[in-house]
Amino acid sequence: MTSAVEFQNVSRHFGPVKAVDGVDLTIAEGSFFAMLGPSGSGKTTCLRLISGFEKPTGGAIRIFGEDVSATPPHLRNVNTVFQDYALFPHMNVRDNVAYGLMVKGMGRSQRHAKAEEMLALVKLDAYGDRKPAQLSGGQRQRVALARALVNEPRVLLLDEPLGALDLKLREAMQDELKALQMKLGLTFVFVTHDQHEALSMADSLAVFNEGRIAQIGTPQQIYDRPATRFVADFVGSSNVLPPELTRALGGPAEWASLRPEATRLAASGPVRGTVKALRYLGSGTRVVIEANGTEVAALVPAGQPVPEEGATTAFAFDPGALHLMGAN
Amino acid sequence: MTAPAILPARGLADRLTGLFWRHPRVLLALLLTPPLLWLGVVYLGSLAALLLQSFYAIDEFSGVVKEEFTLKTYGELLRPSNFDILVRTVIMAACVTLACAALAFPIAYYAARYARGHWKAAFYLGVMLPLWSSYLVKVYAWKLILAKEGIIGWAAERTHTSWIIDGLLSIPGLEGSSLSTSPLGTFAVFCYIWLPYMILPMQAALERVPTSMLEASADLGATRAQAFRTVVLPLALPGVIAGSIFTFSLTLGDYIIPQIIGNSANFIGMAVYQLQGTAGNIPLAAAFAVVPILIMLVYLALARRMGAFDAL
Structure with a gap:
């Protein structure tokens, strides 16, 4: 062409x-x-x-x-x-x-x-x-x-x-x-x-x-x-994870991006955080969790329970959803 | 303690502001009454008095104004000696306006499109500075500049270009012993004196033409000349008209420049000056003064017909 x-x-x-x-x-x-x-x-x-x-x-x-x-x-x-x-x-x-x-x-x-x-x-x-x-x-x-x-x-x-x-x-x-x-x-x-x-x-x-x-x-x-x-930050409003957090979540020590809609709340997991903010979007709720000093957003679909602000929660994601972007 | 929902009035200014907020028309009336009185009584009132005078006529034997309505005075305007004055003045005003427009446009365009910061300040200063000095000083200075022994004659002699000036001065209608006694000199000084009044409104109008208009026209395939004719000029036309109203009407009414520079041929302003003074013929002076008003009304109507104000 x-x-x-x-x-x-x-x-x-x-x-x-x-x-x-x-x-x-x-x-x-x-x-x-x-x-x-x-x-x-x-x-x-x-x-x-x-x-x-x-x-x-x-x-x-x-x-x-x-x-x-x-x-x-x-x-x-x-x-x-x-x-x-x-x-x-x-x-x-x-x-x-x-x-x-x-x-x-x-x-x-x-x-x-x-x-x-x-x-x-x-x-x-x-x-x-x-x-x-x-x-x-x-x-x-x-x-x-x-x-x-x-x-x-x-x-x-x-x-x-x-x-x-x-x-x-x-x-x-x-x-x-x-x-x-x-x-x-x-x-x-x-x-x-x-x-x-x-x-x-x-x-x-x-x-x-x-x-x-x-x-x-x-x-x-x-x-x-x-x-x-x-x-990652500008286009996807993706979560950008620093190397330490990626490793704590079970990945290599690299920067990684993680989309909010691939992130869900879980009862237990390797990393726990505090719910910092909730934003109701109609089709779901965006929950911002502070974990190890990094803010991670998860999208909770409508109809599922939403934690309160200040609650402690863990989060999980499909392993394929974690996109690695190198050590620096 | 929480702050009250309504803050207490602090004094007269607060109460007045409140009054104006509740009755917006009060403020409008206060603002408009003095200028309307000024405009209505002093401007329009005297204009009406002038118009009234022009319909009176002077008694030829006693020289006293007879307060009877007649069109005799206007008829006198059409006498060849008077009509010549009208034609001469209108042609001069038209030429001055065209020349001012041609001179002003590049300057105004540069100032509106390209000048920034210090250059813009320099532009305003350069255009306004001549307005700050005395009109008479400038006109007399020009008399010297244009005189046979003046700088122009001197420069022409040194560059062996005196034949150009001599040639111009031998054109029928423009004759004179030097530029300062020729209608050409009158024209040049009129252009010099009124140019700022053309530049400033033009520059303001050009400044309001967004750059994207010019880009759109180039983007659609227009050359510079086409963009100028189809976009810049129509959009700047209200400013050009505003400027031309200044140069045209100021030239129509001026009586000092043609007295000092040129061949002493009469202009409307000079005629009015002589008629109301030495001759004591107020009705004819008034009739002369009505002519520029009529010409401007016709001019504005034509400009409007041509769509000069469509972009406003």
């Missing part, structure tokens, strides 16, 4: 700040690729390097095999859905969507027809005459999507596109985006700080930390076998 986007040892330094530092990355054509990380981790800068709004201070970027280091944004066949949507407030929805075709010189009736087609695709057929200010956040998001897709880009870049939507709408849009990507067979590159969003939507994802890629792989690989403590 061809790679849609390829980063070769790419860096973007702002003076002493290394926003992106030596990133190697390959995004396969037709994939839904997520860039996940906390704010300031370099994921958005990477996206802007692809669109051309940032220039790399080192390394090479290729889009479908072509080096783009000398290509300005308006000549790159990639389009972006901006975080704040960046719809033009003085144009109606139809002209917003048709903008890319207009600047490329397409005639009025033809570009309006194409814009209407795209608006139908995002289920906004009847909204062409409205101004962006008259739309809800979710509708604006769809307009931004239609405005990018109408140009038939080779790669679609999405910068936290769902960040401003409420939970219900966000979940609906996640499904819709995914369906749209499958239907169009387009390469989507998606930036998010929401691990659930990244895990549920992406075919593969890169986890960013401090300007570097901490791990790259499929959602399952990343969730089940985090490469570093950072990934």
Whole structure:
């Protein structure tokens, strides 16, 4: 398979700040690729390097095999859905969507027809005459999507596109985006700080930390076998066990990750701890136990007894659930 | 002891704040009454008086204002000698506005998009500083700069480019013995004096155009020129219009610059000054003064028609 986007040892330094530092990355054509990380981790800068709004201070970027280091944004066949949507407030929805075709010189009736087609695709057929200010956040998001897709880009870049939507709408849009990507067979590159969003939507994802890629792989690989403590903590909200605790639990003296849902409370076990906090989640209760100075979370499914705060308990897990991450 | 649910009022300020919270309109009335009185009586009132005067006419024999409604005074405006003044002033104001817009845009754009920290402070200082010194001093300074023996003439002579100035001064309508006695000089000084009033609103408008708009337009394939025409200019247009209202109306009303610089041809402001003073023809002075108001109203209506305020 061809790679849609390829980063070769790419860096973007702002003076002493290394926003992106030596990133190697390959995004396969037709994939839904997520860039996940906390704010300031370099994921958005990477996206802007692809669109051309940032220039790399080192390394090479290729889009479908072509080096783009000398290509300005308006000549790159990639389009972006901006975080704040960046719809033009003085144009109606139809002209917003048709903008890319207009600047490329397409005639009025033809570009309006194409814009209407795209608006139908995002289920906004009847909204062409409205101004962006008259739309809800979710509708604006769809307009931004239609405005990018109408140009038939080779790669679609999405910068936290769902960040401003409420939970219900966000979940609906996640499904819709995914369906749209499958239907169009387009390469989507998606930036998010929401691990659930990244895990549920992406075919593969890169986890960013401090300007570097901490791990790259499929959602399952990343969730089940985090490469570093950072990934385990950020992606899975996994328990990160220091070497002493791993050994006390019967493993080797290595750092290990243990998912809360694979951890259960037990009457007896090698390590006992005190219940520090309870958090009711609806589908279950998250019980935080302090054992040997480390906080370990266990997920107790709904319907099972939950200990009280301050109680002493042991905990158990399937041996396969313990993922080792080395001695340091 | 636990704290009370309602804290005791500490004095007059607390009681007043409470009063305003219970009756928001009281505060509004207190805030608005003085400025509304000022605006209503002093501004609009005197404007109405002016309008009224313009419908009176002067008795040609006695020189006394007859308080009868007539359109005779407005008819006098259309006399060739008076109409020339109107046309000359409007053309000058339009040229000054266009030149100020062209000069101001790059400066305002730089200040809004790129200047940070010290550079921003330097920008504000550079734009405001000329406003702090006396208007008359600046105009007289320009008279010297533009005079035949002034720095421009001197520099032109030394660089053997005097023929450019001579050529400009021989264009019909712009004649003069030097720049300071030519309408070109009047134009240059008007541009200099009013430029800050164009830069500041433009800069404020450009600052409100989010960077992501420019990025979106480039992302969708627009060149710089296309982005400027389709995104930057329409979004900054309210600021450009605001600035042009300043430069246009200030030029329409000014009576000092054309007196000191240029060929002493009459402008609206000068006509008003002479008519209400030496000539004692208040109605005609009022009629002259109404013209800029009408022109500005037409200008604003046109700008609105063209969608200049759609982005507000």
